[in-house]
Amino acid sequence: MEQTKPLETLGTRQKIRHAFKAAVLIQRWYRRYVARLEMRRRCTWRIFQSIEYSCEQDQIKLHNFFSYLMDHFTPSSSKERDFISRMLTEEESYKDTELEKLCDYESVEVLDSYTGPHLSFPLLPDHATALLEAFKQKQQLHAHYVLKLLHETRRHLMQLPNINHVSTCYSEEITICGDLHGRLDDLFLIFYKNGLPSPEKSYVFNGDFVDRGKQSVEILIILFAFLLVYPKEVHLNRGNHEDHMVNLRYGFTKEVMQKYKVHGKKILKMLQNVFCWLPLATLIDQKVLIVHGGVSDMTDLELLAKIQRHKFVSVLRGKKRKEKSRHMDSKVINGESPVGVDPPRSSSFPGSCLQPGLASMASRTELSQWVRQTVEEELEKCRRQVGFSETPGDKELTCVSSVTMTESELESCETSESSQGEWKQIVDLLWSDPMPQEGCKMNTVRGGGCYFGPDVTENILQKHSLQLLIRSHECKQEGYEFCHNRKVLTIFSASNYYEIGSNRGAYYQANKTAHTLTLRQRISRVEESAFRALREKLFAHTSDLICAFKGYDQEETGTITLSDWATAVESVLHLGLPWRMLRPQLVHSTAGGLLEYKSWLDYLAVEQRSKEHIQSSLLETIYRNRSNLETIFRIIDSDHSGLISFEEFHQTWTLFSSHMNIELTDDGISDLARSIDFNKDGNIDFNEFLEAFRLIEHTHCDDKAALPTSDGC
């Protein structure tokens, strides 16, 4: 007995040691698995972010293009001029009576067959909760009530100051929510977890209620309803997406027209006049400032308080139609100077710029840059001389008449400087982002607003005796993020912003220390769609990529190293992504560390190609331009009918082809227009529009092929 005991003990000790070692092994392995998942999640995140920002840049370029045309295109007929002016003119902020006539709800009949919620004004809490219930049941609010709601909302907002002052004396706590972006489920979740707005529960919604998500309409209705029911407790700030120019591109306009086929136009017009009346900022207890984007070193709260905010219907447009009062409001398209120009004052522009002929433009980026510089020059000229001209007898003024400035009467007007300053104040508030470095510089990624450093934050907090700046505008992975020594808090409330599971939403409760995070991420699905988007982008740059790869393949072996692949891809796409981390998901077959790039590109193409006979370069160009084309189409389609006439198509083509450096005769365009109208109804819809573009490119390529080419690649 005694002899076996030591043996037993030895066995047990060994067992314990083995168990320990086994456990360590398993834990080691598991932790590595988790780490790799985390890395994948972060990479996916970076992909979405970089693609989104490059889209925003595209949009700015598009606007530059239109401004350039506005200043340079000399319409050869009054018809052309009307067309352009219709396309580019700012919608004016209407008076009440005009608006009621244009967007009247009285004439919109509610039929007996309508089963959705009914509203009566003044609104009661029951109405608001009824709306919540109705939307949960996927019902839709009748256009009649939508319009009435918008009218009442506008009336209410008009009374509010630019900077809304809120005190926590009356309600115990205030909840601040960031970007919702049409995600109704998130709003439901916030109300569920935190409670509905009430006299005891205040809310501040910090802008970007619409676009991207598919229920922007419902969100607006709910927010406006609660705003009217609890005017002292519910506060809304304007975001950069409360802007019809942005809505054209990011889905809200589309959503409205889809849901309200008959009255969508009215609703959209009404919305323009509601958005411009949204307050620009909210101030809690004189201590916490809440704005959508951020601040700049020029931000002046006193000046902001005095601005007539409703004049800035969109901050992305060019010149505005003159108001009857003859007070000129001119706005720069965006305050952007070429990078490297200091200090960031909008009124300084480069004196000279290159003037290459259009035909010699090698790439779109060159053209865009040149366009941008030329636009800025021209605008500077305009500002120095005059706002825009007025032909005698004209009651309604159009921007385009500025093009023919020399022929018409010139009229001096005052202080374009001050209104420009005002515009900058607003853009800075709605579009800026914080940065870790000190200072304040142009936000070149967004194309508007600034990057502001901790010193800028400090200055503005001190100047106005504030303690904290709360803002949104940027999607943060955890739903929220502190920066600038915890003086700036970014809140982002739209979870699943990029794709289901990509981030968690958050809302911040003042007077409480908890930050509540919602929703778990599911990684692989998000990843999948991120990589799909990335492969699309890569495909769209196939020819540039081939050139770059060939540069690393001097001996023409058809292969390059994976390291060179990474460098080459970044040099073409400029997305700032960690390509070496992403490589395993993008490149599947390598032989000895080398990549056969042609077959890799073919593999990318297989995914994208829908018809065999489409040349890959055409497809590339279409893909690269598709969203731009769609935006242009929507701008042309000013009545939002989804159709454009032959005339309009012709105009569009002339403009676009000069931008794209494609030559086409007038007859060619007309023939094309006729042949494109497949169903011969005298109109062109968007798909036919795209098809037209493809065919034009095709013709262009054929012509090019006929000439001897000196291939730079």
Add this chain to the structure above:
Amino acid sequence: MAEEKEGAAAEAIIADIQKKITDAFEVFDHECNKTVDVREIGTIIRSLGCCPSESELHDLLAEVEEEEPTGYIRLEKFLPMMTKVLMERRYRPIPEDILLRAFEVLDENKCGHLTKEELVKYMTEEGEPFTQEEMEEMLSAAVDPETNTVRYRDYITMMVVDEN
């Protein structure tokens, strides 16, 4: 001549490794100032292909931390250390069969599965214990809800497929 070529090839390998490390580092460099939070270093090292234990990780951290710990690790300290680790192929991942044997050691009755309670006990009391969060996450994927057991063979296979 051959030596030169070899030298050049070796340099290229090192350069490649360094770019890989920098890329991984930058994913976590939120402020774009070549620093990362010290708590992310483990993730970065593991995603570069290494599989260190917690104590090995601590040793690595000690090499790259500042004298007065700031909570941040700088790339200029991290890069040479990590390059060496990758060149020397340290902390290699665990082959599937070894992992299987580890589970089998814990499976005292040799029945091909562990109960949920057994797994929790081992993972939170033995070795380098899991935090509650880690334990919950592992359970969510590992436990078969019908039998409330961990069929570790299947679990391993699933995780390995996931990785690829």
